[in-house]
Amino acid sequence: MQESRQKARQTWILVLASMASFMVSLDALVVTTALTTIHRDLGVSIEALEWTVNAYTLSFAVLLIPAAALGDRFGRQRMFVAGHLLFVGASAGCALAHTIGWLIAARTVQGCGAALVLPLALTLLSNAFEPVQRGRALGIFGSISGLALIAGPVVGGFIAQGLAWQWIFWLNVPIGLLVVILVLLRVQESFGPRTPLDIGGLLSVSGAALGLVWGLVRGNSAGWSSFEVKASLTTGVLLTVIFVVWELRVPTPMVPMHFFRARAFSAGNAAIFLQSAALFGSIFLIAQFFQMVQGNGPLGAGLRLLPWTATLFVIAPLGGALVNRVGERVLIAGGLLLQALGMAWIALVTAPSLPYVEIVTPMLIAGCGVSLAIPAMQNAVIGAVNAGDIGKASGAFSMFRQLGGAFGVATLAAVFAATGSLGSAQAFSSGFANALEVAAGLSLLGAIAGLVQPGRPTKAIEPDESQTAATHEEALSL
Incomplete structure (x- = not known):
């Protein structure tokens, strides 16, 4: 009876965690195929369109670890519900936006809820499953979350073409409210270590991310030698250094720097940052390529992305099941090498008249690669810390993933703007190809980070293995 109740509890947590991840991940990409429609409706530039993506991603990224700390301190179920309610309210605000400033502001609040x-x-999810079960659970979680990559561009395109782009955001309201009801009914309250919030860390990492992304977004329009861009990038770098120094000195850091002594933790986060940068930036641009160059509608663009995105649903569970057999190194390095190959292939053949069938294979290769790598990266990072630090580790992983996405959109859009333009199909194709070459390079760097992983599956540390600080340090050095 007890075992049956435990399995039922695990199933509900897996389902609800996956639904929640699906919803917030959907909104990272749902606007990609609707950007052309938003551009025409609100009369805004490509730079402003970047902020409809990056405003969400940045606020999402920099608040992830403080949010995990709030859950540990005030109750994970309670803050999980609060996040959903904030997300639902901000989604309604996005749907009601009549100016780009309003939309960007609402997207920022939406990212806070996410x-x-x-x-x-x-x-x-991680606390509900034992380490031996966690890899498979994360694979299922990743596959359902991966549906957001599949559904995001298609749903965004379908709604923008058939209804109006505002309905993209109204869609979140019933899903979010349903999850809230079920969480209140099925998920028990739990707490983690009740440590003080690291306000200094939050402010420095937020400023660092904003400075770096602002400089990348504004570089081509304001000029890379302009005071605005130089000051923004310099401020971002200085605040990054301040963040690291602060985290080394503060008693309760939001990202304990000793986590990075574990190769699995540091390499896993580096890999997810680079993988997300390549993926988010590529999808941002390829959706516009299908519409502006090849004349497809928003729905057509979303459907043409399916060979790339649909692999997550099929392959990610396989990647999760393989983690404990072959280890993270093979899956991360091999997966990101496949992503690099697929992106480089697309960059090589890109042309205004490119037949769609010629990029189906490279999209499949890139999609299979990332689908194998993501569960392994999650498992490596979470498995590198003790049970009491899972909240901070998962927050760090999610933060690096989202910061990578914002960095990728800003970087690839900057490369596109420097080497191409919206002026003609040929000019767009030229800039797009150069941007995809950069994406392939980022993926290759991620594969190299994967090679730094330990050569065996990451050892998940049990609570009783960390009774003293010395033992904890030894565990992190594995």
Whole structure:
């Protein structure tokens, strides 16, 4: 009877965590195929369109770890519900937006809600399963979350073409409210270590991310030698250094720097940052390529992305099941090498008249690669810390993933703007190809980070293995 109840509890947590992740991940990409429609409706530039993506991603990224700490301190179920309610309210605000400033502001608040949802979903899931079961659970979680990559561009395109882009955001309201009801009914309250919030770390990492992304976004329009861009990038770098120094000195850091002594933790986070940068930036641009160059509608663009995105649903569970057999190194390095190959192939053949069938194979290769790598990266990072630090580790992983996405959109859009333009199909294709070459390079760097992983599956540390600080340090050095 007890075992049956435990399995039922695990099933509900897996389902609800996956639904929540699906919803907030959907909104990272749902606007990609609707950007052309938003561009025409609101009369905004490509630079402003970047911020409809990056405003969400940045607020999402920098609040992830404080959000995980809030869950540990005030209750994971309670803050999980609060995040959903904030996300639903901000989604309604996005739908009601009549100016680009309003939309960007609402997207920022929406990202704050998402920041409460995602790390707590991963924390609840990780705590519900024993380490030996966790890899498979994360694979299922990743595959359902991966549906957001499949559904995002297609749903966004379908709604933008058939209804209006505002309905993209109205869609979140019933899903979010349903999850809230079920969480209140089925998920028990739990707490983690009640440590003080690291306000200094939050402010420095937020400023660092904003400075770096602002400089990348504004570089081509304001000029790379302009005071604005130089000051923004310099401020971003200085605040990054301040963040690291602060985290080394503060008694309760939001990202304990000793986590990075574990190769699995540091290499896993580096890999997810680079993988997300390549993926988010590529999808941002390829959706516009299908519409602006090849004349497809928003729905057509979303459907043409399916060979790339649909592999996550099929392959990610396989990747999760393989983690304990072959180890993270093979899956991360091999998967990101496949992503690099697929992106380089697309860059090589890109042309205004490119037949769609010629890029189906490279999209499949890239999609299979990332699908194998993501569960392994999650498992490596979470398995590198003790049970009491899972919340902070999952928050760090999610933060690096989202920061990578914002960095990728800004970087690839900057490369596109420097080497191409919206002026003609040929000019767009030229800039797009150069941007995809950069994406392939980022993926290759991620594969190299994967090679730094330990050559065996990451050893998950049990609570009783960390009774003293010395033992904890030894565990992190594995």
